[in-house]
Amino acid sequence: MSTKLPDPDPSPRSALELELGVELNALLSASRALTERSAAAFHPELQPAAFHIARWLYAYGPAKPSAVAEAVGMDRSSTSHLIGWMKRLGLVESRPDPSDRRAVLLSLSPTGEAQVLAALDLRGAAFSARLRGWSEEDLQTFTALLHRFNAG
Amino acid sequence: MSTKLPDPDPSPRSALELELGVELNALLSASRALTERSAAAFHPELQPAAFHIARWLYAYGPAKPSAVAEAVGMDRSSTSHLIGWMKRLGLVESRPDPSDRRAVLLSLSPTGEAQVLAALDLRGAAFSARLRGWSEEDLQTFTALLHRFNAG
DNA sequence: CGATATAGTGGGGATAAATCAACCATCCTC
DNA sequence: GAGGATGGTTGATTTATCCCCACTATATCG
Numbered sequence: 001m002s003t004k005l006p007d008p009d010p011s012p013r014s015a016l017e018l019e020l021g022v023e024l025n026a027l028l029s030a031s032r033a034l035t036e037r038s039a040a041a042f043h044p045e046l047q048p049a050a051f052h053i054a055r056w057l058y059a060y061g062p063a064k065p066s067a068v069a070e071a072v073g074m075d076r077s078s079t080s081h082l083i084g085w086m087k088r089l090g091l092v093e094s095r096p097d098p099s100d101r102r103a104v105l106l107s108l109s110p111t112g113e114a115q116v117l118a119a120l121d122l123r124g125a126a127f128s129a130r131l132r133g134w135s136e137e138d139l140q141t142f143t144a145l146l147h148r149f150n151a152g
Numbered sequence: 153m154s155t156k157l158p159d160p161d162p163s164p165r166s167a168l169e170l171e172l173g174v175e176l177n178a179l180l181s182a183s184r185a186l187t188e189r190s191a192a193a194f195h196p197e198l199q200p201a202a203f204h205i206a207r208w209l210y211a212y213g214p215a216k217p218s219a220v221a222e223a224v225g226m227d228r229s230s231t232s233h234l235i236g237w238m239k240r241l242g243l244v245e246s247r248p249d250p251s252d253r254r255a256v257l258l259s260l261s262p263t264g265e266a267q268v269l270a271a272l273d274l275r276g277a278a279f280s281a282r283l284r285g286w287s288e289e290d291l292q293t294f295t296a297l298l299h300r301f302n303a304g
Numbered sequence: 305c306g307a308t309a310t311a312g313t314g315g316g317g318a319t320a321a322a323t324c325a326a327c328c329a330t331c332c333t334c
Numbered sequence: 335g336a337g338g339a340t341g342g343t344t345g346a347t348t349t350a351t352c353c354c355c356a357c358t359a360t361a362t363c364g
Contacts, residue, residue: 016291017283023298025272026211028183030302032204033225035180047320052184059178066341073185078322080343102330102341122173123166130304131169139168142297145290146175150182152282199350200322218311230351232313254311254360 034126042119043089049074050082051119054091054108058116062107064097091115186278194271195241201226202234203271206243206260210268214259216249243267 039051052072057063060071069079083106086092091112097103108116121127131139191203204224209215212223221231235258238244243264249255260268273279283291 013288013291016288016295017280020283020291020295020298021272021279022211023295023302025207026302027298028180028187029204029208029211030223031180032208033223036225049321052181055177056181056184059174059181064341065343071182071185073188075322075324076342077324077344081321084343097341100331100341102328104342120173120177122170122177127173128169130301131172132304134300136165136168138297139172141293142301143168143172143175145294145297146172146179148286149282149294150175150178152284201351216311217313227352228312229314229353233351236313249311252311252361254358256312 038119038121041121042115043091046085046089047082049078050086051116053079053082054086054112054116055120057092057106057108058113062105064103065106066103068106086112190271190273193273194267195243198237198241199234201230202238203268205231205234206238206264206268207272209244209258209260210265214257216255217258218255220258238264 035051036048038055039048042051042054053068053074056068056072063071065079065083066076068083069076072079074082083092083094087094091109092106093109093112094104094106097105134142187203188200190207191200194203194206205220205226208220208224215223217231217235218228220235221228224231226234235244235246239246242261244258245261245264246256246258249257286294
């Protein structure tokens with residue numbers, strides 16, 4: 001009787017993926033508050049949304065404005081406006097794309113990178129406290145799996 | 153010259169935590185776009201930020217409005233307004249807190265839960281595609297570590 | 305019982321952000 | 335090289351969000 005069900009989920013595969021999705025959702029839900037607070041700490045006189053761009057640039061390196069807009073879910077107009085702001089503050093640098101003269105490549109300036117790191121507070125107490133009790137092996141495993149998921 | 157660095161980081165522990173932080177940051181950066189799109193799909197005539205509340209309620213269950221506001225990084229005023237909106241749409245229900253008669257306990261209605269699931273699209277193609285090639289063991293390990301991190 | 309603190313709700317004004325549209329420079333195709 | 339498409343910037347308009355304040359009801363403390 002269990003031979004031809006349309007959606008019986010006989011494989012535990014779907015259940016595993018669903019469970020992972022639930023955990024990811026929990027992480028993303030909870031991290032919103034932290035993200036907003038980090039954005040406030042990023043630069044006093046800067047729009048909160050700019051931090052999303054800076055953080056993405058920190059994570060994924062130089063890219064064209066259109067790629068940034070697509071990646072962080074903003075339209076090009078907003079992205080361009082925020083980028084201009086950060087360039088004026090010396091947090092972001094742009095150089096012409098050697099392969100396409102109408103495009104530019106954006107990257108964080110050393111100052112910008114330092115600001116992102118400070119805002120993220122990756123060595124901060126709140127972050128480390130979560131990892132108390134973790135073995136170094138678990139840390140490595142978690143990081144590796146996360147990296148693989150991000151690359152996916 | 154390298155004898156007295158202020159941040160020599162001799163233990164690999166800090167390096168491991170830092171690396172994990174980088175990966176987490178990459179995940180959060182990239183997920184913003186998906187979140188914004190999900191928010192748009194959540195309910196046509198609802199403010200985007202309402203989805204953050206609904207998603208948090210889905211992940212962490214019934215809670216008081218103040219706890220929700222704290223958790224998602226909004227002030228109580230915005231939270232109350234958005235909650236009221238969702239209650240009017242039948243997505244969120246509230247019942248009096250038995251232990252404190254001035255407080256209320258918020259929870260997603262069945263409709264609301266279904267909407268969150270649909271918006272998250274946890275079984276969606278984009279999500280499953282990322283997990284292609286993962287063994288079931290890796291899925292389990294990743295989920296377990298994520299759960300542990302979230303609980304931390 | 306009185307005074308103060310806390311949970312929740314709501315209004316009004318300031319600000320940030322998304323949207324829409326126009327615009328220029330460069331690329332690509334025919 | 336002409337025409338259309340693409341990358342990027344900018345300005346105007348609309349919308350959403352934040353922040354401060356007031357108000358009610360309940361709880362807690364003295």
